[in-house]
Amino acid sequence: MSARMRELFGLLPVSLLVAAGFAAVLSTRTTDVQEATLTYGLVFLGLCVVGHIFIRAKLQDADPYLFPLAALLAAIGLVLIYRIDPELAREQAQWFVVGLAFFCITILAISDHHVLERYRYLIAAASIGLLAMPRLPGIGGQVNGAFLAINVGPIQFQPAEFAKIGIIVFLASYLRETGDILVRARLRPLPWQRQLLLYGVPALLALIAIVVLDLGPAGSVLLVVFTASLVAVLRERPSPKHFGPLLLVWGLAMLMLIFIRDLGSSLMFFGGFLALLYVATGRLSLVGVGATMFFGGAFFLAGSVAHVQERVDIWLDPFKPGVVDDEGYQIAQSLFAQADGGLFGQGFGQALLELPGGGTILPAAHTDLVYAVLANEAGLFGAAGLVGAYLLLVFRGFKVSLLATDGFSKLLAVGLTSVFALQVFVIVGGVTRVIPLTGVTLPFVSYGGSSIVANMVLLALLLIVSNHARAERIRRGGLV
Amino acid sequence: MNRQIIQLFLLFAVLFAVLVAFTSRWTVFEADSLADNQFNRRPLIEEQQIPRGLIYASDGRTVLARSVGSGRGQNRIFRRVYPRGGTFAHPIGYSFIENGRRSLELSRNDDLAGQEDEFESLFAGLEGRDREGLDVVTNLNVAGTQAAVAGLAGRKGAVVAIEPDTGKVRVMVSIPEYDPNLITSDFGRINRDPNKPLLNRTTQELYPPGSTFKVVTATAALDSGKVKPETVIDGSSPKTISGVSLENAGGASFGPISFTDALTNSVNTVFAQVGERIGRDTLVKYMKRFGFYQDPELDYPDFQMVPSGVINGDGRYVEDGFDVGRAAIGQGGLEGEVRASPMQMALVAAAVANDGRLMKPRLTDRVVRKDGRIKEKVEADLQAKVMEPETADQLAAMMSRVVEEGTGTAGALAGITVAGKTGTAEVGAAREFTQPWFIAFAPVEDPKMAIAVTVERTTGQGGTVAAPIAKSVLEAMLGGGV
Numbered sequence: 001m002s003a004r005m006r007e008l009f010g011l012l013p014v015s016l017l018v019a020a021g022f023a024a025v026l027s028t029r030t031t032d033v034q035e036a037t038l039t040y041g042l043v044f045l046g047l048c049v050v051g052h053i054f055i056r057a058k059l060q061d062a063d064p065y066l067f068p069l070a071a072l073l074a075a076i077g078l079v080l081i082y083r084i085d086p087e088l089a090r091e092q093a094q095w096f097v098v099g100l101a102f103f104c105i106t107i108l109a110i111s112d113h114h115v116l117e118r119y120r121y122l123i124a125a126a127s128i129g130l131l132a133m134p135r136l137p138g139i140g141g142q143v144n145g146a147f148l149a150i151n152v153g154p155i156q157f158q159p160a161e162f163a164k165i166g167i168i169v170f171l172a173s174y175l176r177e178t179g180d181i182l183v184r185a186r187l188r189p190l191p192w193q194r195q196l197l198l199y200g201v202p203a204l205l206a207l208i209a210i211v212v213l214d215l216g217p218a219g220s221v222l223l224v225v226f227t228a229s230l231v232a233v234l235r236e237r238p239s240p241k242h243f244g245p246l247l248l249v250w251g252l253a254m255l256m257l258i259f260i261r262d263l264g265s266s267l268m269f270f271g272g273f274l275a276l277l278y279v280a281t282g283r284l285s286l287v288g289v290g291a292t293m294f295f296g297g298a299f300f301l302a303g304s305v306a307h308v309q310e311r312v313d314i315w316l317d318p319f320k321p322g323v324v325d326d327e328g329y330q331i332a333q334s335l336f337a338q339a340d341g342g343l344f345g346q347g348f349g350q351a352l353l354e355l356p357g358g359g360t361i362l363p364a365a366h367t368d369l370v371y372a373v374l375a376n377e378a379g380l381f382g383a384a385g386l387v388g389a390y391l392l393l394v395f396r397g398f399k400v401s402l403l404a405t406d407g408f409s410k411l412l413a414v415g416l417t418s419v420f421a422l423q424v425f426v427i428v429g430g431v432t433r434v435i436p437l438t439g440v441t442l443p444f445v446s447y448g449g450s451s452i453v454a455n456m457v458l459l460a461l462l463l464i465v466s467n468h469a470r471a472e473r474i475r476r477g478g479l480v
Numbered sequence: 481m482n483r484q485i486i487q488l489f490l491l492f493a494v495l496f497a498v499l500v501a502f503t504s505r506w507t508v509f510e511a512d513s514l515a516d517n518q519f520n521r522r523p524l525i526e527e528q529q530i531p532r533g534l535i536y537a538s539d540g541r542t543v544l545a546r547s548v549g550s551g552r553g554q555n556r557i558f559r560r561v562y563p564r565g566g567t568f569a570h571p572i573g574y575s576f577i578e579n580g581r582r583s584l585e586l587s588r589n590d591d592l593a594g595q596e597d598e599f600e601s602l603f604a605g606l607e608g609r610d611r612e613g614l615d616v617v618t619n620l621n622v623a624g625t626q627a628a629v630a631g632l633a634g635r636k637g638a639v640v641a642i643e644p645d646t647g648k649v650r651v652m653v654s655i656p657e658y659d660p661n662l663i664t665s666d667f668g669r670i671n672r673d674p675n676k677p678l679l680n681r682t683t684q685e686l687y688p689p690g691s692t693f694k695v696v697t698a699t700a701a702l703d704s705g706k707v708k709p710e711t712v713i714d715g716s717s718p719k720t721i722s723g724v725s726l727e728n729a730g731g732a733s734f735g736p737i738s739f740t741d742a743l744t745n746s747v748n749t750v751f752a753q754v755g756e757r758i759g760r761d762t763l764v765k766y767m768k769r770f771g772f773y774q775d776p777e778l779d780y781p782d783f784q785m786v787p788s789g790v791i792n793g794d795g796r797y798v799e800d801g802f803d804v805g806r807a808a809i810g811q812g813g814l815e816g817e818v819r820a821s822p823m824q825m826a827l828v829a830a831a832v833a834n835d836g837r838l839m840k841p842r843l844t845d846r847v848v849r850k851d852g853r854i855k856e857k858v859e860a861d862l863q864a865k866v867m868e869p870e871t872a873d874q875l876a877a878m879m880s881r882v883v884e885e886g887t888g889t890a891g892a893l894a895g896i897t898v899a900g901k902t903g904t905a906e907v908g909a910a911r912e913f914t915q916p917w918f919i920a921f922a923p924v925e926d927p928k929m930a931i932a933v934t935v936e937r938t939t940g941q942g943g944t945v946a947a948p949i950a951k952s953v954l955e956a957m958l959g960g961g962v
Contacts, residue, residue: 279484324519336522338506339514352522361522380507384500391496398489402482410481414488421492425499432502 003064003470004056010068011052014075015045021079024348043093044078047100058107059467061474063400066466069393070444070459074452076386077445080373083349084366088447095449099456106460113464117408120173127166128252130159135259147260148439160265161441161454164419165461167269171249171276172411179280179407198235202227219299222292229288249273250290254297261307263298264426264438270294272419279414280407315436330363331430331437334372337362338383338432345379352376366447368439371431386445387428394421397462404469413465416458528557528577533592533613535572535584537622538650538845544568544618545575545585545660560585566657567629570680571620571649571780571843574660579667583680584843586781588616591847591855614855615848619648627956628653628933631949637935638681639953640826644927646860647830647839649778651931651953652823654681683776683785686819687934690903690942691746691887692917693810693818695828695875698743700766701754702874703836703867709740709874719749721805726752729904743878744886746902748809755808763807764790764799769866770831770838773797776823777840777863788820810903826932829919832875833899833927836867880924888918891947896958897924900950902942913937918946922954929957 048071055062074096082089110116116123134147149156206227210220253270257263270290278287302308310327318328318335340346351373354360362369375383397417404410423440430437441451506514515523535545547558560575562568573583581589589595594613621641628639632655641651658670658677670677679685701707715734718725728734728748734741742750755763767773767789775785789797790807793814802816810818823841831838840863847856867875879899882888887902900920907913916938921930931953933946 275488279481279488282481282484319517319519332519335506335514336517336520338503339511339520340522341507342511343508352526361525375503375507380504383503383507387496387499387503391493394492394496395489398485401485407481410485414485418488418492421495425492425495428499429495429502432499432506434498434502 003062004052004060006064007055007067008052010065011048011071014048014068014071017072018044018075018079021075021348022082025079025083044075044096047096051100051103054104054107055463059463061470062463062467063396063470065396066393066400066459066462069389069396070455072389073386073393073444076374076389077370077442077447079348080370080377080445081366081447083377084353084373088366091449092447092452095452098449099452102453103456103460106457107464110461110464112468113412113461114406114408116169116412117173117176120170123166124170127163127170130163130166131256132259133159148262148265155449158441158448158450160260161450162457164269164272164423165416165454165458168272168276168415168419169412171273172408172415175276175280176407176411179411199231202231222296222299225288226292226296229285229292232285233283233289250293250297253294254301257298257301257308262438262440263308263311263436264430264440266298267294267435268419268422268426268440271422272415275418275422276411276415280411311436311438315433318433330369331433333362334369334431334437335433337369337372338375341376341379341383343379343381345375345377345382348377350377367441368427368437368446369431370442370446371428387424390421390424394424397421400462400466400469403473404465405472409465409469413462413469416462420455420458524577527593528559530593531558531612532560532575533594533615533847535592536615536617537568537620538618538648539622540617542622544572544620547613560660562660565661566659567625568620569657569660570654570682571618571652572660574663576664579663582678583780583784584616584618587779588844588847591616612850614850617845617848618843619643619650619845620652620843621650621957624651624953624957625653627953628949629655629657631933631952632935635935635938636675636681637933638685638822639931639933639949640682640822641929641931641953641957642826642830642841644830644833644921644930645839647841647863648845649841649843650929650957652680652682652843654679680784681936682822683778683780684821686786686788686791686821687915687917687936688905688907689810689818689820689825690905690915690917691748691810692825692828692901692903692919692932692942693820694743694746694751694808694903695832695879695901695919696767696770697751697755697758697763697808698739698875698878699770699832699867699871700758700762701739703766703871704758704762706758706762707739707754709738709878711739712736713739713742713750713753715742715747715750717749719752721749721752721756722803726805740878740881743901744881746882746887751809752805755804755806758804758808760800760802760804760807763804766866769864770828771824771863772820773799776821776827778823779842779844779858785823786821788824789818790816791819792816810905822932822934825917825919825934826930829900829921829932830930831864831866832872832879833921833930834872835869836865836872838863838866876921876924879920883920887941887943888920888947890943891918891920891951891954893922893951893954893958896922896954898922898951898954899924899927900947902947904940904942907937914939914941914945916940916942916945918942918950920947920950920954922958929954 051067055067078089078092081092133150148160149158206223209223215223253266256266274287274290302312314323314328314331318324318331324332353362353365362372365373374386394417397413401410401413404413420443423443426438427440427442429435441448443455514520531549532547534543536542537544544564545560545562548561549556549558551557571584573581573585575581575585591614594611624641628651635655637655639651639653642649656675656677715737717728717731717733726749734747737747737750773789774787775782790802792798798816802812806812807816807818812818827838827841840861842858844858846854846858849855876899879901880897883892883898883900888900891898891900898920900918903917905915907915915934917934919932921927931950933950935945938945
């Protein structure tokens with residue numbers, strides 16, 4: 001079966017899910033059934049078919065599973081949002097039309113992704129500009145203490161969603177070029193006296209620092225990992241100028257923490273950078289230095305940036321009296337909603353979202369807490385299924401990277417997939433209290449125009465890379 | 481590069497596994513503690529949207545508690561109404577969002593609120609059924625309960641009636657009662673009332689059982705073979721027991737007297753000697769078989785039950801070091817005094833009535849789904865083999881004499897044989913009050929009902945105060961002589 005036929009068959013279960021999901025939610029709303037509601041489902045299916053035909057025409061060799069998986073996630077999101085508020089679902093469906101348009105435009109405009117390498121500095125500058133926009137007076141705005149959105153007329157827009165793509169394009173291109181010179185070939189082993197000196201002295205210094213500064217367990221671990229990684233990096237005697245980019249991106253991430261005050265999105269960006277750095281150089285030591293510098297910086301900033309400190313405190317104890325009714329209310333309600341779901345959930349449309357006297361029990365149910373709503377309605381099995389779908393999509397993304405033949409394609413596919421996977425981890429991890437809860441969206445599922453459009457563009461880029469890679473393989477006869 | 485790409489993918493697989501692990505933590509492993517979290521309003525909101533099940537009397541028709549709805553759609557909420565007011569307040573209790581739950585409303589809450597297991601609720605969800613409460617049919621007898629309330633006539637006290645062969649609790653009356661319909665508006669006043677109307681005197685209060693405890697002593701003596709019904713013992717008064725002089729009621733001196741006659745006339749000096757003859761260990765052993773030293777095994781909240789037993793001046797339960805002679809007649813001192821709940825004394829009578837086999841007491845008969853299917857039927861369940869059937873027969877014969885010609889003649893029913901034992905404990909700082917008791921079962925040949933009656937801090941004897949109440953309750957349920 002050809003790739004495109006597999007893609008078409010992959011869309012069949014998605015259409016069944018949309019139909020079943022809407023039917024389930026509709027059946028619980030006996031009072032306000034509108035005939036128009038079912039058409040959302042049909043419109044959605046129509047959009048999927050349009051997307052499929054477009055891929056068939058322009059990217060006939062691209063990965064057959066990426067698009068159906070994204071459609072599956074979008075279908076789950078649409079049903080959940082419809083259940084929360086039918087009006088929001090209508091808007092979300094409209095955003096899917098816009099997103100699909102951007103998807104097609106991306107594919108039409110970028111027939112070969114290698115052209116992006118030519119504009120990498122322009123793209124990097126534009127991305128940083130986008131990130132800074134929420135701090136601009138007039139259009140910027142603070143939501144829950146973080147600067148993540150801008151308002152242009154009636155439309156709220158999260159520029160970070162687009163900046164993440166631009167920064168990955170830049171990093172992939174930059175590291176393709178410098179990755180090899182960041183590290184040299186392995187040197188032959190040193191005599192043991194030199195080794196002892198090399199490892200022993202920094203270890204001693206680190207120990208003294210721990211004792212003198214009286215660092216806690218977290219701080220001690222950070223310092224030890226940092227010292228060990230730094231020694232391993234220095235061991236390869238890199239020229240100082242190659243630390244430039246590393247320090248630059250670290251500085252950028254710290255600036256993001258200060259400027260947009262959102263731990264989640266800076267974790268997402270910096271994590272994507274470290275993933276690319278590792279794939280490009282194969283040196284864990286570089287990742288160790290980077291990661292410890294990030295957490296060390298975040299640790300330090302947490303003390304000085306009030307919003308970040310507050311988020312961490314809520315994360316550590318959301319049920320502290322005085323916190324639970326105020327800043328901790330959202331995460332506490334998220335956990336209560338999940339506990340209410342149990343193994344199988346309350347059933348679609350059955351979970352408690354509105355208080356009997358009016359008002360909502362789950363703040364930002366359609367954006368931040370959409371995963372908690374799913375756990376409440378579909379239980380552990382439904383939630384684990386969603387995470388499984390994300391993992392499959394990530395797997396296909398990495399597969400694209402494995403099949404790609406040139407460095408830029410590999411790094412671009414890995415970077416885009418990593419930043420996507422990290423976004424899922426940051427928001428689901430926040431909702432489930434693995435890490436502090438922050439305001440990034442759940443890709444394809446959360447309500448939000450910029451999120452849908454940006455992720456459709458990301459999907460288009462992955463498909464373009466995939467099309468090239470697989471076409472190349474087919475030409476060489478390596479892929480049936 | 482490919483090796484790093486695969487390693488990176490594995491890292492993400494681990495991270496996603498952590499997400500699923502934490503989701504399971506909240507949805508399954510810590511779900512119960514989150515549901516019970518004091519800041520979680522979900523259970524309360526959901527609960528008042530569920531019509532709780534009905535609670536019925538034993539006839540399956542008389543409604544003791546029901547839910548009334550108000551509002552519509554998402555805002556529909558239900559409130560509990562108790563049509564019988566205070567009459568069944570102690571066994572049934574109440575359930576209100578503002579005040580919590582008590583009694584059967586608490587111990588059967590999962591059924592009444594329609595809490596089903598995961599699979600049942602999955603099917604309910606698939607069939608589109610709304611969650612609703614299950615009905616509970618109790619064993620409570622309406623006529624017997626009304627007779628007990630009328631018999632106590634406003635005096636503080638308690639009546640418990642149990643079916644000996646099934647353990648079904650037919651009557652649980654504690655006076656004063658409270659009106660559960662007024663709990664939300666008047667809880668403060670009811671809670672502060674010095675007469676303690678919220679206290680269930682049948683299970684939550686301990687009294688000196690007086691001579692009714694001689695049934696326990698007699699069981700230990702006969703069943704251990706130390707004494708026979710015809711054994712003759714000196715019933716002179718006074719007698720020195722544990723170095724202190726002990727008198728019979730009214731100072732009556734009986735001389736040498738058979739054990740049967742000693743029970744008929746409730747001779748303290750005989751029973752004190754018997755107590756010393758059997759010893760503390762044997763007495764405590766038989767008390768434990770009757771269920772002393774533990775909460776009654778009743779489907780009732782733990783906090784509303786206290787164990788009976790020998791309690792010393794510090795309020796501790798003791799099994800040793802007390803005056804066994806005085807304990808044997810239901811008395812004692814600072815080193816240990818017998819204290820028993822009316823529920824416990826009813827269980828003593830029930831065990832004797834049921835050939836020495838003590839059945840677990842049960843308020844609930846069955847739990848019924850709205851479609852009529854029975855979810856749970858509470859079957860008769862043996863709690864302990866207290867004594868041999870022969871011992872029980874001997875005791876039944878001895879207790880029959882108490883009602884025929886002894887201290888308990890006021891408990892006799894026309895046409896139905898009754899076996900019983902009276903008790904009159906002296907209470908108050910100057911022993912100016914009495915705690916009259918009567919425990920009994922009937923008919924003797926085939927016991928259908930066992931009963932314990934006591935009145936708190938009054939004047940008069942068990943035979944004159946408590947026995948007539950038992951008589952009217954037994955009449956109401958067994959239909960004899962009316």
